[in-house]
Amino acid sequence: MSDTADSNGSWAEIFTPRYATVTLILCLGVALFAFNAFLASTALPTAVQHLGGLELIAWALTLYLVLAIMGGAGAALLKQRLGARTALLVAGAVFLFGTLIAANAGTMTEVLIGRSFQGLGEGVVAAICFALIPELFPARLVPKVFGMQAVVWAVAAFGGPVLAGLLTELVSWRAAFLVNVPLVLIFAAMVAVVVPGKADTTNESPGFPGIRLLTIGSGIMLVALASIAPPLQAAALLVGAAILLVGSVWLDRRSRVRLMPTGAFWPNSVIGSGLLVVLFMPVAGATSAVYLVLLTQQLWGYGPTLAGAIGAVMAVAWSLSAITVANIRQRETRKLLIRTGPALIALGLIGILIGLLTGQLIIVLLSQIAIGSGFGISNGYLNLTLMEAASDAERDRTSALLPTTQSAGNAIGAALAGVAANTAGFATAITVEQIHLAIIPVFVVGATMAGFAFLAALRMTRLMNAHATQSSFAAAQ
CATH class of the missing domain: 1.20.1250.20 (MFS general substrate transporter like domains)
Structure with missing residues (x-):
């Protein structure tokens, strides 16, 4: 591609009828992750006051993050086998399921279970939305799409804590979690109509890459534990995490069907x-x-x-x-x-x-x-x-x-x-x-x-x- 091959790209084009719906879908996918991060961090302290389990509050983020990374690592394979539309709908349903569990939790353990499902679903959604960008947009518009996603993050950074704070104070901490429900439903409806659903059936089923996903998840879990451990133990955990994460890359390079390029x-x-x-x-x-x-x-x-x-x-x-x-x-x-x-x-x-x-x-x-x-x-x-x-x-x-x-x-x-x-x-x-x-x-x-x-x-x-x-x-x- 030449230096001026994408000279016809403009901001207005990503909002034309051809691309506007797709742009909105991708921004909603980012919004699920961005707003959820700020909504949860603001509402969880109040949830802990009501449910008890203060010692578990850090794990609400830890488990979410670990499952999100594992979901993202396997997202390309899931898209290949199910097609982008089905994979996004399934992941959205998993995220919604987790949201409902967390919002209706009676104990902090149930909140952690809900956050885990949220992380798994959102990890897949975010990764597949990224994978769809070069598929649904020409190269000249890709920088504009990333610019719009940056705007969504900025809005979430300001609006997320304010919205969650108001809902938590005026309604309930559960309402802050339930904000995700209409976002997921709108996202799913638009995905069902717009996103292509064809799966790649040219290759044999590769099976489930459980060992690699478990290695990645274990490595990130050790990283998360290192952040709350005493210095010497933290150093040992980080070394262990490095070994596991490098090992996961090494294993993937030698696998017949890879998770990574x-x-x-x-x-x-x-x-x-x-x-x-x-x-x-x-x-x-x-x-x-x-x-x-x-x-x-x-x-x-x-x-x-x-x-x-x-x-x-x-x-x-x-x-x-x-x-x-x-x-x-x-x-x-x-x-x-x-x-x-x-x-x-x-x-x-x-x-x-x-x-x-x-x-x-x-x-x-x-x-x-x-x-x-x-x-x-x-x-x-x-x-x-x-x-x-x-x-x-x-x-x-x-x-x-x-x-x-x-x-x-x-x-x-x-x-x-x-x-x-x-x-x-x-x-x-x-x-x-x-x-x-x-x-x-x-x-x-x-x-x-x-x-x-x-x-x-x-x-x-x-x-x-x-x-x-x-x-x-x-x-x-």
């Missing part, structure tokens, strides 16, 4: 190095996501609303920057954006640390803008590049793996930040000076992960240039 997470290909960027960026970003709101309250005495608004600046910057760069046509400029994104995240994390240590709010806000912009300018073109680099036979696996990898990165990043904070004594820090000393390694670890993402992005774009040179040479011959 060829070369996944191996830096010797565009797809392999690109997936490393997709993994390391949220690992880095989790540092700010986990600790910034808490730190502004501890260090500066801000209330939850003001602290939350500072945290949401990143989401707004992400959305605005994604929209701003969505019309970029030149390939070299897109490569530059992919490389610049991780660099901005690294600078932003160091900037937040400096702002917190010096008490300068303006530095924190500018750094939040830098982090959000880093994600916004690079995420869409990174995803598009990976989709285009995949062969037709592997495009579903590549596309479906993107949200799964991002979720895994968020989980790993939260765990690493927790280990760094606990090792530095953050949990027992009382004075401002003690808190300052404890957060330095947290943000240094985050910036280091962003540095790894930058190196992987350099590797990816160099491989792209090498492939382009080889293609030009072959064409000249």
Whole structure:
């Protein structure tokens, strides 16, 4: 594809009758994940007060995340065997089932069961929605689709906690969960009408990849446990998680029917190095996501609303920057954006640390803008590049793996930040000076992960240039 091959793409086109319904379906799929995350986190503390089981509240997120990653890992295979329409409808039903269990729970154990079903269903929905993007949209419109998804996340970041808070206070914490019900029903109705339903029947049934999914799930579970374990135990859990996750990739490479594309997470290909960027960026970003709101309250005495608004600046910057760069046509400029994104995240994390240590709010806000912009300018073109680099036979696996990898990165990043904070004594820090000393390694670890993402992005774009040179040479011959 030439540099100007997608020059006819416009924002208006994704809202024309041809694409508007599909755009809405994909945005609803993202909204299920985005709003559910904020609704649940806001309503669960009240649910615990009513049901008891405070010691289980962390598992409401942990089990959701583990099952979402497992569901996302198997989504491409599910789409292949059932077809996109049936797979989405089944996953939506699983999510709805989990929502109803959680909303009507009489104990925290029932809430955990419901959250597990929610995670499994949403993991499949998110992954298949990603896989449908290159299938239902031309390449010129893909950056606009990712820009719209960024807008949905920004709306959820602001509206989700407010909506959940109002429902919890004025009605019930159960109502905050039940908000998902009409969203799922609308999503399912539109999927049934619009999404293609043909399954791939050209290959023999591959069977159920239970060992690989169990290995992935166990690895993420160890990551989640590391975030709440003492430092030495956390380090051991992270090592165990790394072994399991690397082992799952190794097993997949040797399987007859794979869950992942060829070369996944191996830096010797565009797809392999690109997936490393997709993994390391949220690992880095989790540092700010986990600790910034808490730190502004501890260090500066801000209330939850003001602290939350500072945290949401990143989401707004992400959305605005994604929209701003969505019309970029030149390939070299897109490569530059992919490389610049991780660099901005690294600078932003160091900037937040400096702002917190010096008490300068303006530095924190500018750094939040830098982090959000880093994600916004690079995420869409990174995803598009990976989709285009995949062969037709592997495009579903590549596309479906993107949200799964991002979720895994968020989980790993939260765990690493927790280990760094606990090792530095953050949990027992009382004075401002003690808190300052404890957060330095947290943000240094985050910036280091962003540095790894930058190196992987350099590797990816160099491989792209090498492939382009080889293609030009072959064409000249």
